[in-house]
Amino acid sequence: MVIGVPKEIKNNENRVALTPAGVTELRKYGHTVYVQVNAGVSSGFEDAEYIASGAQMLPTIEEVYGIAEMIMKVKEPIASEYNLIKENQLLFTYFHFASSEELTNAMLERGAVCLAYETVERPDRSLPLLVPMSEVAGRMAVQEGAKYLEKPLKGRGILLGGVPGVKPANVLVLGGGIVGTQAAKMAAGLGAHVTIMDVSLPRLRYLSDIMPPNVDTMMSNEYNIRAMVKECDLIIGAVLIPGAKAPHLVTRDMLKLMRSGTVLVDVAVDQGGCIETCHPTTHEDPTFIIDDVVHYCVANMPGAVPYTSTVALTNATLPYALQLANKGWQQACRDNMDLQLGLNVVEGKVVYAGVAEAFGLPLTDVNSVLTAESALA
Template identity: 90%
Template sequence: MVIGVPKEIKNNENRVALTPAGVAELRKHGHTVYVQVNAGVGSGFEDGEYIAAGAQMLPTIEDVYGIAEMIMKVKEPIAQEYNLIKENQLLFTYFHFASSEELTHAMIERKAICLAYETVEKTDRSLPLLVPMSEVAGRMAIQEGAKYLEKPQKGRGILLGGVPGVKPAKVLVLGGGIVGTQAARMAAGLGAHVTLMDISLPRLRYLADVMPANVDTMMSNDYNIREEVQQADLIVGAVLIPGAKAPHLVTRDMLKLMRPGTVLVDVAVDQGGCIETCRPTTHEDPTYVIDDVVHYCVANMPGAVPYTSTVALTNATLPYALQLANKGWQQACRDNAELRLGLNVVGGKIVYKGVADAFGLPLTTVDDVMTEEAVAN
């Protein structure tokens, strides 16, 4: 298969979809890999490393899209990429369709094969291609939250871990999944007092057993959230519903309950956000203030630590990319139910329920589109 790796063009996105080690592995299986010039520089990988691994370098993003059968990316295509995508071209990347109707309609129009990292799912309901970036984002949520609690950043002017004789900050984490767990661990490690909320009692029991002593668990509901936001210095939104829009757990009216300088970090912002007043921001302009509450809502948080993120992502995606390249997407998805769940849009039709439900669009079964593809071929 011919695989293309374009340079990411989303604002301040420094990650790349494939490391030189990943290129070498694909080449070992007989595949051709084209990488756009300077695609890996932001993550610390020079063109020479890709060439040494067996990649061929192309000067422009148009060249990469024009030649590749499978495009490997990190973030969803943005508007200037839409017209570069060819019919039946396989795109393997994060899409988060449910948060963008424009992107959804664009991919339907292009009749691409859209296989989303975030909905590849194991039998235990875990999301193997979302986990590494969730781990990074969960830890970064606390790192960034601590920074924006500083007074020059319009925060409350409180040190997360406190000092002897001064109480530490109070951190509220909404969601006990990968992001929430990592955020709670990081905050606790820095000495904060952490409250971790989830709707699953078995999950809360598990977290109560494994978390440090300065982490309390609490059932997530509207009453408890309203009570806790009044005392929290830093609130982290870490709720994910695979492939669907995140629910608003912190509503607009709750901001009036918070103390001036409280910091909100919404890690779910690229899936619509679980804090109603959050909208996507960039690393270039990461925050804004509403009702004296600081909002940090960067949609590609792991892009700020691109070396760590790129290596972690490639470690997770490469085995799946090899299956797609070795077998073709149809056979790979027939053989592997995990990959099959990654299919969101195929040949102009939505095949993932969460995306169809988000915009009230028709849903087609994967079996039906695969049958149509087989007939067409």
């Protein structure tokens, strides 16, 4: 198969979809890999490393899209890329369709095969291609939250871990999944007093067992959230419903209950956000303030630590990319239910329930597209 790796062009997105090591593995199976010039530089990978691994370099993004059967990316295509996408072309990347009707409609119109990293799902309901970036984002949420608690950045002026004789900050983590667990560990490690909320009592029991003594667990419901936001300095939204829009757990009126300089970090913003007042921001302009509450809502947080993120992402995606390249997307998805669940939009049809529900679109049975003839079958 011919695989293309374009340079990411979303604002301050420094990651790349494939490392030179990943190129080497794909080449071992006879696949051709085209990488756009300078695609990996911001992640610490020079063009010479890709060439040494067997990649062929192309100067423009147009040439990469034009020649590839499968495009491997990190973030969803943006408007300037829409017209570059070919009918039946396989796109393997993060999409988060449920948070963008424009993107969904564009991919339907282009007739692409859109396999989303974030909905590839194992039988145990884990999300193997979301886990590495969730780990990065969860840890970064605390790092960024601690920074924006500083007074020059309009925060409360609180050191997360305090010092002897001064109480540490109170941190509330909404969601006990991968992001929430990593965020709680980081905040606790810095000495903060942490409360982690989830709707699953078994999950809370597990977290209670593994977390250090400065982490409390609490059932997530509106009553408890309203009580907690009054006394917390940093609130981290870490809620995920795979492939669907995140619910608003922190509502607009709750901001009035918070102290001036409270910091909100919404890691779920690329799925619509679990904090009602959040909207996507960029690393270039990461925060905004409403009711004296600082909102940090960068949609591609791991892009700020691109070397770590790129290596972690390739470690997770490469086994699936090899299956897609070796078998073609249809056979690979027939053979592997993990991959089948990653299909969201296929050749003008929505095949993932969460996306169809988000925009009131008709849902096509995924089996019908797996048995139909395709140019890239």
